[in-house]
Amino acid sequence: MERLFTRGRTIMGRLQKGDDLLSSLQRICSGLEIAQGELSAIGAVTCARIGYYDQAERKYAFLHLSRHLEILSLMGNVSLKDGVAFVHAHVVLGDESGRAFGGHLAEGTEVFACEFTVREFLTETPLRRSMDEETGLFLWGEDG
Amino acid sequence: MERLFTRGRTIMGRLQKGDDLLSSLQRICSGLEIAQGELSAIGAVTCARIGYYDQAERKYAFLHLSRHLEILSLMGNVSLKDGVAFVHAHVVLGDESGRAFGGHLAEGTEVFACEFTVREFLTETPLRRSMDEETGLFLWGEDG
Amino acid sequence: MERLFTRGRTIMGRLQKGDDLLSSLQRICSGLEIAQGELSAIGAVTCARIGYYDQAERKYAFLHLSRHLEILSLMGNVSLKDGVAFVHAHVVLGDESGRAFGGHLAEGTEVFACEFTVREFLTETPLRRSMDEETGLFLWGEDG
Numbered sequence: 001m002e003r004l005f006t007r008g009r010t011i012m013g014r015l016q017k018g019d020d021l022l023s024s025l026q027r028i029c030s031g032l033e034i035a036q037g038e039l040s041a042i043g044a045v046t047c048a049r050i051g052y053y054d055q056a057e058r059k060y061a062f063l064h065l066s067r068h069l070e071i072l073s074l075m076g077n078v079s080l081k082d083g084v085a086f087v088h089a090h091v092v093l094g095d096e097s098g099r100a101f102g103g104h105l106a107e108g109t110e111v112f113a114c115e116f117t118v119r120e121f122l123t124e125t126p127l128r129r130s131m132d133e134e135t136g137l138f139l140w141g142e143d144g
Numbered sequence: 145m146e147r148l149f150t151r152g153r154t155i156m157g158r159l160q161k162g163d164d165l166l167s168s169l170q171r172i173c174s175g176l177e178i179a180q181g182e183l184s185a186i187g188a189v190t191c192a193r194i195g196y197y198d199q200a201e202r203k204y205a206f207l208h209l210s211r212h213l214e215i216l217s218l219m220g221n222v223s224l225k226d227g228v229a230f231v232h233a234h235v236v237l238g239d240e241s242g243r244a245f246g247g248h249l250a251e252g253t254e255v256f257a258c259e260f261t262v263r264e265f266l267t268e269t270p271l272r273r274s275m276d277e278e279t280g281l282f283l284w285g286e287d288g
Numbered sequence: 289m290e291r292l293f294t295r296g297r298t299i300m301g302r303l304q305k306g307d308d309l310l311s312s313l314q315r316i317c318s319g320l321e322i323a324q325g326e327l328s329a330i331g332a333v334t335c336a337r338i339g340y341y342d343q344a345e346r347k348y349a350f351l352h353l354s355r356h357l358e359i360l361s362l363m364g365n366v367s368l369k370d371g372v373a374f375v376h377a378h379v380v381l382g383d384e385s386g387r388a389f390g391g392h393l394a395e396g397t398e399v400f401a402c403e404f405t406v407r408e409f410l411t412e413t414p415l416r417r418s419m420d421e422e423t424g425l426f427l428w429g430e431d432g
Binding site for chain 3: 007009010011012013014017028040041042044046068070071072073074075092094095096097098099100112113115117118
Binding site for chain 2: 295297298299300301302305316320328329330332334356358359360361363380382383384385386387388400401403405406
């Protein structure tokens with residue numbers, strides 16, 4: 001399924017050292033009442049918690065990385081889940097030897113520095129997440 | 145070379161489990177008659193086929209990863225090649241241990257779940273790919 | 289802190305073989321007098337120089353990769369530093385075995401081929417970088 005949107009607001013900003021990366025982006029998007037959009041960020045974290053979805057077991061396994069890492073990319077989207085702005089983001093992280101790691105961004109990832117952009121998209125019928133039986137994930141429905 | 149564009153449509157959507165990742169994005173962009181644009185996506189695949197361009201041999205070497213992987217980032221663009229919308233995208237993929245892999249997205253990458261955005265850009269003289277002798281790649285010409 | 293912007297110009301282009309990746313993006317953005325924006329790119333490099341910020345020592349350590357690598361993602365932003373357009377970008381790079389590496393993009397990264405997009409954002413009070421004592425980095429201030 002694909003849907004057309006018009007463009008809404010553009011936000012750039014930075015998070016503070018010590019902020020929880022996912023919760024902060026979530027709080028900013030819900031504070032601005034963004035129903036749909038896209039986000040990207042770069043920066044660094046003092047530690048990270050990332051998920052890998054086990055497609056057979058249909059559940060996330062989480063990994064905690066207790067290391068200082070660069071945020072090489074954070075790519076994500078915003079849509080409504082249970083009526084509120086929900087951020088879904090994936091990150092790529094880099095260590096001191098340049099090796100890259102990554103996964104589904106989870107709470108427990110602590111910001112050292114982070115510069116982000118949010119691009120809001122507008123539409124009459126909001127994009128909503130609901131349980132998709134085929135994958136076990138909350139995905140966008142055909143009707144929104 | 146750089147060119148100025150005005151903004152066209154914004155599309156968000158998701159692919160279905162079992163879809164070929166590159167072919168589906170290609171089909172959506174050509175269906176919408178997008179001449180230029182940019183795309184990004186996150187999600188997961190059941191297997192992947194990625195290319196690495198051998199700059200000396202001037203040809204792609206392809207790698208097939210027969211594993212369930214997260215799409216940590218898909219970044220790409222759309223332009224015309226032989227008159228039709230052509231998607232050029234690179235992916236970063238993550239495994240269950242958090243390690244990241246990636247390359248030039250090729251056909252043979254199967255979607256588990258995928259959320260994408262396409263941003264269309266408009267211009268009078270479309271951006272066209274043609275053979276660049278210096279690199280052996282199909283790149284954008286100075287005149288389009 | 290977060291700030292609202294309106295949208296400015298959209299630029300797509302490509303760099304030439306042999307260009308310095310960061311310097312070229314910097315030159316294009318300052319030539320276009322872009323005060324704020326976002327950029328993304330994919331392509332390939334003949335060698336790369338990437339930084340990792342040592343959060344304890346408060347300085348960058350640089351790594352030189354003398355290899356042909358794909359640019360799997362380049363994600364960055366543009367803002368003013370000392371009155372001129374300053375590009376801050378992170379890259380993810382991939383080798384012939386598909387492994388991913390990355391860091392803070394530094395001068396010394398040589399382009400083989402590179403396709404980029406710059407999205408300009410406009411505002412009355414420009415976004416400016418100044419020294420942040422907490423991190424030792426030049427970050428955006430509360431007032432700009």
